[in-house]
Amino acid sequence: MTVSAQDDVARFAALLRELKGRTDRSYGSLARRLGMNTSTLHRYCAGEAVPVDFAPVERFAALCGASGEERLELHRRWLRAVAARRRPRPAAAAGAAASGPGGEDAPARERASGGAPGAADGVDGPAAERATAGEPFAGCGSSDGDVVSGPLEEAARGRPWYRRRERVAVALAAAGALLATVGSLSALPGDDRRSSAGGGPSAAPGASVTTGPATPRARASSPAPSGSAAPGESPAPTGTPRRSSAPATGPAAGPAAPADSAPAGPPLAWTADSQVWAYGCGHDYVVAKPPGQVPPPPAPQDAGTWAATQSAVHGGETIVELSVQGTSDTAVVLTALRVRVVGRTAPAPGNAYAMDQGCGGALTPRHFAVDLDKDRPLARAVAGNDAGTPIPAVRLPYRVSAADPEVLRVTARTGTCDCRWYLELDWSSRGRTGTVRVDDRGRPFRTSGIKGLPRYTYDTSARRWAPQAG
Numbered sequence: 001m002t003v004s005a006q007d008d009v010a011r012f013a014a015l016l017r018e019l020k021g022r023t024d025r026s027y028g029s030l031a032r033r034l035g036m037n038t039s040t041l042h043r044y045c046a047g048e049a050v051p052v053d054f055a056p057v058e059r060f061a062a063l064c065g066a067s068g069e070e071r072l073e074l075h076r077r078w079l080r081a082v083a084a085r086r087r088p089r090p091a092a093a094a095g096a097a098a099s100g101p102g103g104e105d106a107p108a109r110e111r112a113s114g115g116a117p118g119a120a121d122g123v124d125g126p127a128a129e130r131a132t133a134g135e136p137f138a139g140c141g142s143s144d145g146d147v148v149s150g151p152l153e154e155a156a157r158g159r160p161w162y163r164r165r166e167r168v169a170v171a172l173a174a175a176g177a178l179l180a181t182v183g184s185l186s187a188l189p190g191d192d193r194r195s196s197a198g199g200g201p202s203a204a205p206g207a208s209v210t211t212g213p214a215t216p217r218a219r220a221s222s223p224a225p226s227g228s229a230a231p232g233e234s235p236a237p238t239g240t241p242r243r244s245s246a247p248a249t250g251p252a253a254g255p256a257a258p259a260d261s262a263p264a265g266p267p268l269a270w271t272a273d274s275q276v277w278a279y280g281c282g283h284d285y286v287v288a289k290p291p292g293q294v295p296p297p298p299a300p301q302d303a304g305t306w307a308a309t310q311s312a313v314h315g316g317e318t319i320v321e322l323s324v325q326g327t328s329d330t331a332v333v334l335t336a337l338r339v340r341v342v343g344r345t346a347p348a349p350g351n352a353y354a355m356d357q358g359c360g361g362a363l364t365p366r367h368f369a370v371d372l373d374k375d376r377p378l379a380r381a382v383a384g385n386d387a388g389t390p391i392p393a394v395r396l397p398y399r400v401s402a403a404d405p406e407v408l409r410v411t412a413r414t415g416t417c418d419c420r421w422y423l424e425l426d427w428s429s430r431g432r433t434g435t436v437r438v439d440d441r442g443r444p445f446r447t448s449g450i451k452g453l454p455r456y457t458y459d460t461s462a463r464r465w466a467p468q469a470g
Contacts (some may be wrong), residue, residue: 005084012081013047284315288350291465325405343420
């Protein structure tokens with residue numbers, strides 16, 4: 001090989017070593033991510049071999065974070081190095097290789113090396129080039145393709161036949177050892193093939209009433225290097241969709257994405273029950289039907305079905321019982337509870353039907369009171385009472401987790417409008433913040449005033465609805 005050819009290969013290898021030096025990875029770690037043997041990558045960086053294809057060099061540059069100008073320069077040096085390796089040797093070197101040190105001629109050396117044409121070091125041809133270029137590395141399962149390597153200078157001077165036979169035996173033994181090593185390592189997963197699926201906590205299942213989104217952990221997929229297929233992309237997760245971008249391919253492709261990524265959805269689950277009665281027995285519904293067409297009051301646990309069949313609207317007040325629970329053992333802090341009114345109209349027409357004839361109790365639960373008639377209603381914490389013993393109000397912020405749920409009760413009242421509204425619950429966990437909307441199965445809650453409407457109570461003895469006295 002001429003001096004200029006050596007310089008071209010050396011410049012190409014020097015740029016590879018410069019890019020490798022920017023990372024804190026070893027040759028073994030880089031080789032696993034590139035899908036090639038450690039020894040092959042080391043030979044590239046040492047200038048002992050040049051890849052016949054630019055694809056592994058391009059993936060190496062992307063993994064090392066090379067800029068666009070550096071990739072163009074690397075491609076230019078690679079072209080010159082490949083041309084230098086494939087350049088024919090000078091005639092003088094070929095003539096020197098044709099005669100051995102002991103004066104033995106080419107046919108004699110051919111017979112000494114086993115009779116195969118081109119087996120001697122000084123003969124040009126594919127067999128001689130593979131013997132000096134280290135062919136065992138090209139056939140040991142690496143994905144970087146064949147290796148282009150010119151004949152060593154020692155080959156031009158020739159070797160005795162016994163040295164050549166010893167060299168071939170050593171090369172064959174090295175090839176067998178490398179094949180056995182690659183076969184055992186192929187069963188081990190690479191660093192960039194680990195999947196984060198199954199590593200995250202699953203969302204808590206929703207209750208039977210109104211359930212918030214329970215988003216599973218999103219699976220991360222690493223972008224594949226250019227020139228190779230993506231290793232097993234995971235299916236898109238269900239629930240709340242995660243914003244993602246397609247992996248880049250080509251020279252602009254960056255390093256593989258980390259396997260352990262943050263969950264996409266909120267770290268909490270909630271259920272909301274808006275068919276809660278005061279003290280478990282008292283509630284009013286507005287129904288646009290005469291008393292003769294309205295069935296008797298239901299049991300509290302059947303209130304939702306009864307109200308749906310009668311197209312009933314909460315009269316005067318709506319009590320929402322909100323259950324909040326984390327999806328993992330990590331604490332989630334509930335920082336604020338807000339009320340959003342999305343519509344105000346005149347009170348709904350019809351009659352007010354009382355589900356009781358007056359009930360009460362010694363227990364007044366703590367709750368959040370909301371006045372929907374205000375222009376900007378607020379959720380105000382109110383303390384409860386248990387037979388004269390005060391029950392402290394739930395004042396946010398509050399902490400929940402999978403093992404520590406919390407039940408919040410919100411009582412919204414109105415006397416002058418047919419209001420449609422929902423709640424917003426702010427949360428914070430592990431540096432992330434967000435807001436969940438709490439509503440009635442995707443629809444706003446609805447509360448209508450009953451002032452001035454006829455009010456009926458159910459007479460159990462006569463089994464009919466009767467106007468309320470007074």
